[in-house]
Amino acid sequence: MKPGPLYQRDRQWHPPALTPDYKTSVSRSPQYSMISLETTVSEITGPVFGHNDIDPIDKDLLSNYAKPGESPIGERIILHGRVLDENARPIPNTLVEIWQANAGGRYRHKKDTYLAPIDPNFGGCGRTISDADGYYHFRTVKPGAYPWRNWVNNWRPAHIHMSIFGTAFAQRLITQCYFEGDPLIAKCPIVNSIPDPQAVEQLTARLDLNATIPLDTIAYKFDIVVRGRRSILFENRPEGN
Amino acid sequence: MRQELNYLKETPSQTAGPYVHIGLAPGAAGFDIYRQELGWDIAGPNARGERIRVEGCVIDGMGSPIKDVLLEAWQANAEGIYAHPEHDGEVEEGFRGWGRVITDFDTGEWGFDTVKPGPVTNADGRVMAPHISLWIVARGINVGLQTRLYFEDEADANAADPVIGLIEWERRRQTLIARRSERDGKPVYRFDIKLQGQDETVFFDI
Numbered sequence: 188m189k190p191g192p193l194y195q196r197d198r199q200w201h202p203p204a205l206t207p208d209y210k211t212s213v214s215r216s217p218q219y220s221m222i223s224l225e226t227t228v229s230e231i232t233g234p235v236f237g238h239n240d241i242d243p244i245d246k247d248l249l250s251n252y253a254k255p256g257e258s259p260i261g262e263r264i265i266l267h268g269r270v271l272d273e274n275a276r277p278i279p280n281t282l283v284e285i286w287q288a289n290a291g292g293r294y295r296h297k298k299d300t301y302l303a304p305i306d307p308n309f310g311g312c313g314r315t316i317s318d319a320d321g322y323y324h325f326r327t328v329k330p331g332a333y334p335w336r337n338w339v340n341n342w343r344p345a346h347i348h349m350s351i352f353g354t355a356f357a358q359r360l361i362t363q364c365y366f367e368g369d370p371l372i373a374k375c376p377i378v379n380s381i382p383d384p385q386a387v388e389q390l391t392a393r394l395d396l397n398a399t400i401p402l403d404t405i406a407y408k409f410d411i412v413v414r415g416r417r418s419i420l421f422e423n424r425p426e427g428n
Numbered sequence: 429m430r431q432e433l434n435y436l437k438e439t440p441s442q443t444a445g446p447y448v449h450i451g452l453a454p455g456a457a458g459f460d461i462y463r464q465e466l467g468w469d470i471a472g473p474n475a476r477g478e479r480i481r482v483e484g485c486v487i488d489g490m491g492s493p494i495k496d497v498l499l500e501a502w503q504a505n506a507e508g509i510y511a512h513p514e515h516d517g518e519v520e521e522g523f524r525g526w527g528r529v530i531t532d533f534d535t536g537e538w539g540f541d542t543v544k545p546g547p548v549t550n551a552d553g554r555v556m557a558p559h560i561s562l563w564i565v566a567r568g569i570n571v572g573l574q575t576r577l578y579f580e581d582e583a584d585a586n587a588a589d590p591v592i593g594l595i596e597w598e599r600r601r602q603t604l605i606a607r608r609s610e611r612d613g614k615p616v617y618r619f620d621i622k623l624q625g626q627d628e629t630v631f632f633d634i
């Protein structure tokens with residue numbers, strides 16, 4: 188038994204390309220059908236990262252941009268969880284990158300002009316590599332909601348953008364992590380690009396009191412699942428012959 | 429009661445949004461935070477094979493270049509070997525085969541330097557023409573788009589490629605072929621990616 192192609196991606200679980208309530212998708216969504224094929228060696232493989240690529244401080248957004256002795260303003264949180272595949276196997280040694288607005292909802296980006304102030308002690312990005320059991324963790328501040336141009340009055344729920352590699356280029360994924368209890372989740376056209384409410388639940392981090400540091404930092408848990416792989420139990424004949 | 433299958437569901441995708449640079453290319457967002465950004469050197473100094481440049485634009489349904497795209501490239505070395513433990517064979521010291529680029533905020537142009545990959549033998553023994561896999565994310569793209577860049581000067585290999593062969597329409601196959609020219613004596617391949625329209629690039633559900 189050896190690992191084979193990836194499981195087919197469930198396109199009815201992901202958002203479709205065209206989601207008119209998220210207006211930017213209208214001119215950026217391919218209209219022809221994608222060509223479907225089983226993953227080849229070009230997609231079963233993918234980049235490998237090691238601890239030489241990043242530094243331990245990269246995962247601590249409370250300190251990775253702060254001046255010595257200072258820290259960003261906002262609710263101190265730990266964001267932690269595991270990277271798993273659809274077979275519930277942990278994915279070790281995989282790169283997880285995050286970015287987010289500060290506690291006021293402002294991004295450190297030359298294109299963000301929202302009137303909430305830049306926090307001089309907050310960069311807003313972090314990265315880490317999952318451990319041998321697939322665990323990852325970051326320390327940061329809880330991001331603020333922010334307005335965006337779509338309808339006249341749209342506000343993004345608090346969210347952290349996440350980028351995950353897995354071990355295969357076809358597992359490559361970008362998503363957003365939301366926080367339980369946020370009333371803006373249900374009103375967001377980007378969230379609502381996802382058709383299945385259960386899938387939205389999967390993007391909603393839970394408060395995890397067991398992982399908090401008492402009198403210091405509150406914690407949220409967010410597991411990430413990348414595509415699983417078939418086991419080759421029997422060799423089949425090549426396609427088309 | 430029937431048994432449960434107990435598979436997990438893949439985490440659903442969400443758009444990378446307009447500020448993807450903060451996380452994946454912070455220098456472009458306007459600040460320095462990491463000792464090194466990742467993905468700027470695909471081939472490394474020791475890679476054998478032809479040194480090439482690849483350039484293009486990502487064009488939306490209105491015909492405008494998109495200026496907030498991030499692309500990642502994944503390719504084999506000139507011998508057709510991927511820098512990955514599951515692919516048999518050695519790659520040159522420093523060859524990663526993975527790159528990450530963003531489009532210019534004013535023009536929408538992207539480009540990277542690499543070596544031209546060799547043909548790759550798939551697990552089923554069939555040979556794929558030299559190609560670079562590309563993954564494209566941006567504001568307004570809900571799930572990262574996957575496509576492949578093939579090379580104009582590999583016409584015979586392209587004609588025999590099992591993936592190109594899945595595309596029924598000759599016109600659509602052409603959307604995957606990068607056009608070769610020379611600049612300052614160095615080969616440059618042009619690969620514009622069109623998200624909509626009659627010449628919409630072929631994307632793969634792979």
Ligand SMILES: [Fe+2]
Pocket residue numbers: 288343346348445447
């Ligand atoms: Fe955001």
